[in-house]
Amino acid sequence: DTGVSQDPRHKITKRGQNVTFRCDPISEHNRLYWYRQTLGQGPEFLTYFQNEAQLEKSRLLSDRFSAERPKGSFSTLEIQRTEQGDSAMYLCASSSSVNYGPYEQYFGPGTRLTVT
Amino acid sequence: GNSVTQMEGPVTLSEEAFLTINCTYTATGYPSLFWYVQYPGEGLQLLLKATKADDKGSNKGFEATYRKETTSFHLEKGSVQVSDSAVYFCALIKPGTASKLTFGTGTRLQVTL
Numbered sequence: 001d002t003g004v005s006q007d008p009r010h011k012i013t014k015r016g017q018n019v020t021f022r023c024d025p026i027s028e029h030n031r032l033y034w035y036r037q038t039l040g041q042g043p044e045f046l047t048y049f050q051n052e053a054q055l056e057k058s059r060l061l062s063d064r065f066s067a068e069r070p071k072g073s074f075s076t077l078e079i080q081r082t083e084q085g086d087s088a089m090y091l092c093a094s095s096s097s098v099n100y101g102p103y104e105q106y107f108g109p110g111t112r113l114t115v116t
Numbered sequence: 117g118n119s120v121t122q123m124e125g126p127v128t129l130s131e132e133a134f135l136t137i138n139c140t141y142t143a144t145g146y147p148s149l150f151w152y153v154q155y156p157g158e159g160l161q162l163l164l165k166a167t168k169a170d171d172k173g174s175n176k177g178f179e180a181t182y183r184k185e186t187t188s189f190h191l192e193k194g195s196v197q198v199s200d201s202a203v204y205f206c207a208l209i210k211p212g213t214a215s216k217l218t219f220g221t222g223t224r225l226q227v228t229l
Contacts, residue, residue: 004159033216042120042205042219043160056215091160093217103148103209105217107160 002026004108006092012114013082020078021111025094032075033105034067035091036060043091049075050097082115089113118143120206122220129196129227137191137223139180139206147208149173149182149189150217154203163191163204196227 005024013019025032031050035043046065048056051072061067064082069075079086089112093105123138141147151163151173164173169184178193189206206220 035217040221042207042221043217045216045218048215058216093160104150104162104165106162107152109159 006108023092029094031095033093037089120220125224132195135193145211150207152205
């Protein structure tokens with residue numbers, strides 16, 4: 001069990017550019033979550049997958065954001081036309097509906113996005 | 117909606133002092149309650165959890181008891197160490213769902229020698 005991994009760990013981009021982040025969950029976990037954390041705040045929920053199905057999306061997830069989990073394993077989060085307000089730490093977490101519980105989510109190290 | 121309120125930090129303590137970090141919640145029904153810890157430069161780690169009223173979660177000397185009557189889940193440790201310096205987040209999951217954690221704003225703990 002290698003834990004949840006995220007790539008890249010840091011991303012600096014110019015306003016208006018598109019960025020994509022990847023998350024690899026713990027291998028036997030069927031649930032995957034994305035959160036966003038800004039400085040001095042707790043993480044805020046963005047979206048949730050069970051297997052490949054995206055089951056819930058926050059209103060924080062504007063139409064510039066899209067997430068996928070095509071084969072029910074890794075997930076990607078894309079932000080189009082980035083804005084300075086998108087600067088944050090993007091966290092991925094995973095959990096299992098079968099072996100762990102209830103509902104314990106395990107977090108990756110995060111991707112820090114800076115939009116200049 | 118669901119929400120979590122934590123005491124503001126930073127909390128500064130001397131080593132071996134007693135720690136309490138207050139957490140109260142608003143939710144319908146019986147949410148599951150969690151404490152996560154974020155050490156400097158690291159990701160969030162699950163510290164402890166409780167799933168029903170009067171449950172006590174414990175780990176690494178930390179404890180928290182699920183109090184339905186006061187809607188609280190205060191974190192305590194009898195004797196803190198410098199290595200406990202971190203940000204602590206209280207969180208809940210809405211009962212009957214498998215989805216989002218709702219977090220408090222976090223409390224920074226600084227322990228000095």
